[in-house]
Amino acid sequence: SQQGEEDPQALSIQEGENATMNCSYKTSINNLQWYRQNSGRGLVHLILIRSNEREKHSGRLRVTLDTSKKSSSLLITASRAADTASYFCATPAYNQGGKLIFGQGTELSVKP
Amino acid sequence: NAGVTQTPKFQVLKTGQSMTLQCAQDMNHEYMSWYRQDPGMGLRLIHYSVGAGITDQGEVPNGYNVSRSTTEDFPLRLLSAAPSQTSVYFCASSSGTSYSYNEQFFGPGTRLTVL
Numbered sequence: 329s330q331q332g333e334e335d336p337q338a339l340s341i342q343e344g345e346n347a348t349m350n351c352s353y354k355t356s357i358n359n360l361q362w363y364r365q366n367s368g369r370g371l372v373h374l375i376l377i378r379s380n381e382r383e384k385h386s387g388r389l390r391v392t393l394d395t396s397k398k399s400s401s402l403l404i405t406a407s408r409a410a411d412t413a414s415y416f417c418a419t420p421a422y423n424q425g426g427k428l429i430f431g432q433g434t435e436l437s438v439k440p
Numbered sequence: 441n442a443g444v445t446q447t448p449k450f451q452v453l454k455t456g457q458s459m460t461l462q463c464a465q466d467m468n469h470e471y472m473s474w475y476r477q478d479p480g481m482g483l484r485l486i487h488y489s490v491g492a493g494i495t496d497q498g499e500v501p502n503g504y505n506v507s508r509s510t511t512e513d514f515p516l517r518l519l520s521a522a523p524s525q526t527s528v529y530f531c532a533s534s535s536g537t538s539y540s541y542n543e544q545f546f547g548p549g550t551r552l553t554v555l
Contacts, residue, residue: 361544368549369548370444370530370546370547370548370549371483371530371544373543373544373545376542376543416482427488428473428485428544430484431482432481433482
C-alpha cells in the first residue's frame with residue numbers, strides 16, 4: 329500500500345504562477361522528502377523536512393509539514409517552464425533501514 | 441564523481457530470457473535499492489541492500505534476484521523475463537541506513553521491454 333498520496337495527480341499553470349502540491353501519508357514518520365522527475369530521467373532530491381520541523385525553504389520551494397494531519401505540501405513560487413516535471417513525496421518505512429515509500433506523484437505542467 | 445550509473449539504458453527481451461541490470465555508485469553509500477516505475481503506480485521498491493552482503497525484499501520482489509558483493513555494485517537479475525516486467529527500472533543509493541534517513545541519489549534508469 330502507498331504511504332504517500334499526492335494531490336492533485338496533474339496540475340497545469342501559467343509561467344509566473346505558484347504551484348501547490350499536497351501529500352498525505354498514513355503512519356508516523358521521521359522525515360518526509362520531495363523529489364522531482366523530469367520526463368525520461370531519474371528522480372532528483374529536492375528537500376527533506378524532519379518531523380520536528382513545520383516549514384522549510386529552498387530557493388523558490390517551500391515545504392510544510394503537519395504531523396497532526398499527516399500531510400505535507402510543496403509550493404513552487406513564480407513557476408517557470410523548466411519546472412515542468414513530476415513531483416513525488418516519499419517517506420521512510422519504519423525500522424526498515426533506508427527504505428523509502430513513494431507516492432504516485434503530481435504531474436506539473438508550466439506553460440510559457 | 442559519476443554518482444549512480446546504470447546500464448543498459450534500453451533493453452528488449454523475449455519472454456523467458458534472463459538478463460542482469462547493472463548499477464554502480466562511487467559515493468561509498470551503504471544503502472542501495474532498485475525500483476520499478478509503471479504508469480499510474482509511482483515507484484515500487486523491488487529489493488534493497490543496507491550494505492555489502494546484506495539484501496532484503498521490497499514490495500514487488502517476485503521474478504527478481506539481487507546480490508551485493510561490493511559496496512559499489514548492486515546488480516538486478518531477471519531470471520525468466522515476463523511481459524509484466526516491462527517497466528522503467530531505477531537504482532538508487534544513500535548514505536543513510538538508519539531510521540533517520542537521508543536523501544537518495546537515483547540513476548538515469550533502464551527502460552526494459554519484454555515481448
